Amino acid sequence: MSTAAKRCDVLIIGGGLAGASLTCALEGSGLSIEIIEAFPLNTDTQPCYDDRTVALSYGSRIIFEAMGLWRDMAGRIEPIKTIHISDRGHLGVTRLRHHEEGVEALGYVAENRVLGEVLYQRLKANPEVLLHCPAEVQDLQQQEDSVLLRYSENGEQHELTADLVIVADGVTSKTREMLQIGISRQDYRQSAVITNVTPGQPHQNVAYERFTDTGPLAFLPLTENRCSVVWTVPSEQAAELAALDDEVFLEKLQQRFGFRLGCLKKVGKRHVYPLALVEATQVVRGRVVIMGNAAHAIHPVAGQGFNLALRDIALLAELLVSASFEHLDETLATYEQMREQDARRVYRFTDALVKIFSNDFAPLAHARAAGLLATDLIPFVKHRLARQSMGLSGRLSRLGRGLAMVKPNV
Numbered sequence: 001m002s003t004a005a006k007r008c009d010v011l012i013i014g015g016g017l018a019g020a021s022l023t024c025a026l027e028g029s030g031l032s033i034e035i036i037e038a039f040p041l042n043t044d045t046q047p048c049y050d051d052r053t054v055a056l057s058y059g060s061r062i063i064f065e066a067m068g069l070w071r072d073m074a075g076r077i078e079p080i081k082t083i084h085i086s087d088r089g090h091l092g093v094t095r096l097r098h099h100e101e102g103v104e105a106l107g108y109v110a111e112n113r114v115l116g117e118v119l120y121q122r123l124k125a126n127p128e129v130l131l132h133c134p135a136e137v138q139d140l141q142q143q144e145d146s147v148l149l150r151y152s153e154n155g156e157q158h159e160l161t162a163d164l165v166i167v168a169d170g171v172t173s174k175t176r177e178m179l180q181i182g183i184s185r186q187d188y189r190q191s192a193v194i195t196n197v198t199p200g201q202p203h204q205n206v207a208y209e210r211f212t213d214t215g216p217l218a219f220l221p222l223t224e225n226r227c228s229v230v231w232t233v234p235s236e237q238a239a240e241l242a243a244l245d246d247e248v249f250l251e252k253l254q255q256r257f258g259f260r261l262g263c264l265k266k267v268g269k270r271h272v273y274p275l276a277l278v279e280a281t282q283v284v285r286g287r288v289v290i291m292g293n294a295a296h297a298i299h300p301v302a303g304q305g306f307n308l309a310l311r312d313i314a315l316l317a318e319l320l321v322s323a324s325f326e327h328l329d330e331t332l333a334t335y336e337q338m339r340e341q342d343a344r345r346v347y348r349f350t351d352a353l354v355k356i357f358s359n360d361f362a363p364l365a366h367a368r369a370a371g372l373l374a375t376d377l378i379p380f381v382k383h384r385l386a387r388q389s390m391g392l393s394g395r396l397s398r399l400g401r402g403l404a405m406v407k408p409n410v
């Protein structure tokens with residue numbers, strides 16, 4: 001056990017997209033920040049920074065812009081100019097277009113690897129941040145106004161006291177378990193097969209969301225005229241589908257998607273993710289905040305998971321910077337109360353999409369075809385759907401409105 005008793009203001013457990021983004025959002029706050037991450041922070045070896053992609057909403061762009069990170073991402077990610085929503089085998093299409101919403105793009109598609117590189121470069125250059133990696137939490141205890149933590153790094157045991165602990169170690173969070181914070185879990189019995197393909201025709205920055213009788217299929221525009229594919233299938237079919245050789249896989253994908261992008265030419269490695277709505281029963285307990293996938297893991301159908309996490313991060317960073325650390329308990333209570341509504345809205349929206357569009361009961365199929373058509377024809381409904389997809393509905397934090405954070409007495 002190392003002898004010196006160490007202390008920091010904020011300890012972040014997990015340096016994935018959520019943990020790293022929060023660290024960057026707190027840059028310049030004057031708070032001492034430490035991160036405990038299980039894997040080496042190197043985008044070649046970090047499992048959550050592989051070739052997977054995330055569809056960033058326009059609202060997330062505004063947050064990254066206000067954090068000063070957007071210029072490093074912008075040239076390496078692909079804008080979504082149109083979202084095309086259809087139902088395989090049924091009439092009815094909705095198209096959301098960037099110019100109708102008065103924005104440069106409705107969203108952006110980024111490879112996790114690219115986001116990881118930008119976030120890591122930034123946090124490594126920040127002298128207020130101390131990284132423990134690879135390191136692992138052994139035990140943590142809530143104290144009256146802090147958390148005492150034991151962790152191992154390089155085979156040695158250490159102790160650290162933090163005023164605030166952020167738990168961002170992913171959907172299977174061990175730290176959440178150590179704290180005995182429960183989860184509610186709704187298993188969709190679906191898995192997402194993820195891959196990148198090269199289509200025969202230019203994608204023209206259109207994102208296709210196609211609902212099929214086995215689950216939604218998304219083609220998202222990527223750099224170099226590639227598309228990021230998220231193909232949702234019943235879980236029992238996923239492993240077999242992902243293991244097909246490239247040619248057969250492309251044939252099946254083409255059958256499902258159709259020829260809107262011409263003949264699909266090339267396909268990358270496949271990854272399978274079982275899908276469930278997993279929600280922590282508590283996101284604030286004492287001096288601990290649960291963040292990112294550890295707080296809520298959502299079906300990727302509407303690409304909302306990380307975008308929701310980033311809105312949580314933006315508000316928490318704002319409150320921590322603007323409020324005094326002496327009133328941390330009130331600050332955390334405010335955070336919890338202010339973020340509840342957005343999370344509920346995203347759960348409802350995503351859950352409804354999965355259930356309505358994964359059901360081939362004939363009257364429901366007709367109703368959703370009519371719904372898609374109506375959405376396309378009624379500007380108000382369409383605008384609301386676009387605002388929700390863009391992460392611009394509800395109350396927004398300062399970063400969410402593109403404003404820099406304000407420190408007291410500055």
Ligand SMILES: Cc1cc2nc3c(=O)[nH]c(=O)nc-3n(C[C@H](O)[C@H](O)[C@H](O)COP(=O)(O)OP(=O)(O)OC[C@H]3O[C@@H](n4cnc5c(N)ncnc54)[C@H](O)[C@@H]3O)c2cc1C
Pocket residue numbers: 013014015016017018019036037038039048053054055056135136137168169170171173174175192194230273291292293294300302303304305306307308309
């Ligand atoms: C198929 C799929 C597609 C998706 N598409 C989208 C999309 O288009 N748009 C969108 O907004 N969201 C999307 N998401 C959601 C998005 O991927 C997640 O919201 C995001 O990755 C969550 O990041 P995180 O940092 O919370 O968790 P993770 O990425 O899981 O990171 C957790 C981190 O904690 C570390 N860790 C784990 N255990 C420990 C430990 N014991 N101690 C210390 N560190 C630990 C891990 O190494 C990792 O670095 C998608 C998700 C899936 C599954």
